Amino acid sequence: MFKQFLSKLPRKSSKSESDESPRGDSSGRSESPRAKNNRSHGGNEGGKSNAGKRNSSAAVFPTGSVSLIEPLVPFKDVSSSEKMNLFVSKLSLCCVAFDFTDPAKNVVEKDVKRRTLVELVDFVSSFGSSRFSEPAILAMCRMCAINLFRVFPPNYRANNRGGGGENDDDEPSFDPAWPHLHLVYELLLKFITSSCLDAKVAKKYFDHSFISSLLELFDSEDPRERDCLKTILHRVYGKFMVHRPFIRKSINNVFYKFVFETQKHNGIAELLEIFGSIISGFAxxxxxxxxxxxxRVLIPLHKPRSMGVYFQQLSYCVTQFIEKEPKMASVVIRGLLKYWPITHSQKEVMFLGELEEILETINMVEFQKVMVPLFWRIGYCISSLHFQVSERALYLWNNDHIVNLIAHNRQVILPTIFPALERNSQSHWNPAVLNLTHNVRKMFVEMDEKLFLTSQSQYKEEEAMLTLESEKRNEAWKQLEHTASLKPVVGNTAVLVSPI
Incomplete structure (x- = not known):
């Protein structure tokens, strides 16, 4: 098995190389890069016939330059001029994939690969003498693609409900191959962040296809993998400026699909965390x-039931926008009111928390644009039978900035929420909510006692009118029932009867 493992390395004498690198002679000499480049552009008929293979995703390794380098040789045992060739050769060795679900399978080969990956990580970390060559960049991309890019089986996400959803307390799933995958991710991160990597050259290999494959991995159920991906994608965004619009667009597409189609994805929190850093850099x-x-993205992300999984990251992104441009505060509040949860009390508590963060930074002009519909909704929350919702809404009056906004607009706000305060003080079942309600009522009395008494009088008048209308309706129904009871029953005609 070990021989088969090593036999997969590209060598001059191997059949696979002879298929992909046709030669005019049978000598074992290495080709120069110039000769290989000429042949790839149609230098002979053999090169033309195999152009499709060289242009495929399984790109040909620069085997001609590394065929005489034994990949198991340590870096310290070769000269500086040969270290880059050995680096490519070791990357080639790591392109063999193994099944990690069975720990007893390919034990020796797995250990060789693990030690090689550790050696590669150390080499990239300490490499600082020159630039990474183009064949080395190609070899790194291919090795990462073979080891990392994979499609998760259906049962891998069978119990997923948007990255947590109703099963937030469930234990996360851990990939059995993680000890091996972690080394590959660490190597990729070291390689991308290395000062020896020329972004102008590397952007050809870390292309849109590579980035799209990275994004697909964010649906992994292993939180450790998603954390590594988050760091790597953020570094890619910083390193390759030319790819930034594509990265933003691709992440947006993930959000669109999650919100409007599946509502199932494990990496929404990590992607929002990346975007939080991106937003802070907006000009x-x-x-x-x-x-x-x-x-179209951040505000609709408040809609899914699983919002609690990524709420902190989402709230951070929203507040970053408002800090950048305060005029967006009223836009955000209108969006929150549009997606306000009606039957999900825990989400309602989270909405109130985010609302408080926004109101802490809003200016008076933007506040006045939305205060009527906003406090109409807050009034409903105050009178909620769920004590946590009511309690969280009343806690808004503990914030000095919000109290100052309310005080300057009390002529509009107090009449809007007074019915909710009055109903709470008369009939709410929770003692804590009753105490908070009395405190808020006292604050309004201290702000403007005359306005408070006027609102109270208006509330009593409205309640009297409602009571009168209710009595009229009841009387009308009684008259209908009496009239119907006097008429004889004919056939199967339905009639109103008085309750027994």
């Missing part, structure tokens, strides 16, 4: 593209 004034992202 002012904000581009229209970024404003559209806020309205």
């Amino acid at each position: 002012l004034p904000l581009k229209e593209e970024h404003k559209i992202f806020l309205w």
Whole structure:
């Protein structure tokens, strides 16, 4: 088995190389890069016939330059001029994939690969003499693609409900291959962040296809893998400026699919965390593209039931937008009111928490644009029978900035929420909510006693009118029932009868 493992390495004498690298002679000499480049552009008929193979995703390794390097030789045992060739050869050795679900299978080969990966990580960390060659970049991309890019089987996400959803307390799933995958991720991260990697050359290999494959891995159920991916994608975004619009667009597509189609994805929190850093780097004034992202992506992300899994990251992104451009505060509040949960009390508590963060930074002009519908909704929360919702809404009056906004607009706000305060003080079942309600009522009395008494009088008048209308309806129904009871029953005609 070990011989088969090593036999997969590309060598001059191997059949696979003879198929992909046809030669005019049978000598064992290595080809120069210039000769290989000429042949790839149609230098002979053999090169033309195999152009499709060289252009495929399984790109040909620069085997001609490494065929005489034994991959198990330590880096310290070769000269500086040969270290890059040995690096490529060791990457080639790591392109063999194993089944990690069976710990007793290929034990020796797995250990060789693990030690090789550790050696590669150390080499990249300490490499600082020159730039990584183009064959080395190609070899790194291919090795990562073979080891990392995979499709998760259906049962891998069978119990997934949006990265947690109703099963937030469930234990996360851990990939049995993680000790091996972790080394590959660490090597990729070291390679991308290395000062010896030329971004202008590497952008050809860390291309849109590579980035898309990385994004697909965010649906992994292993939180350790998602954390590594988060760091790597953030570094890719910082390293390759030319790919930034594509990365943003691709992440947006993941969000769109999650919100409007599946509502199932494990990596929403990590992707939002990446976007939080991206938003902090937006230049002012904000581009229209970024404003559209806020309205069409971030605000609809409040809709799924599993919002609690990524709420902190989502709230951070929203507040970052408002800090960048305060005029967006009223837009965000309207969006929250649009997606306000009616039957999900825990989400309602989270919405109130996010609302408080927004109100802490909002200016008076933006506040006045939304205060009527906002406090109409807060009034409903105050009178909620779920004590946590009512309690969280009343806690808004513990914030000095919010109290100052309310005080300056009390002529509009107090009449809007007074019915909720009055109903709470008369009939709410929870003692803590009753105490908070009395405190808020006392604050309004201290703000403007005359307005408070006027609102109280208006509330009593409205309640009297409602009572009178209710009595009229009851009387009308009684008259209908009496009239119907006097008429004889004919056939199968339905009639109103008085209750027994």
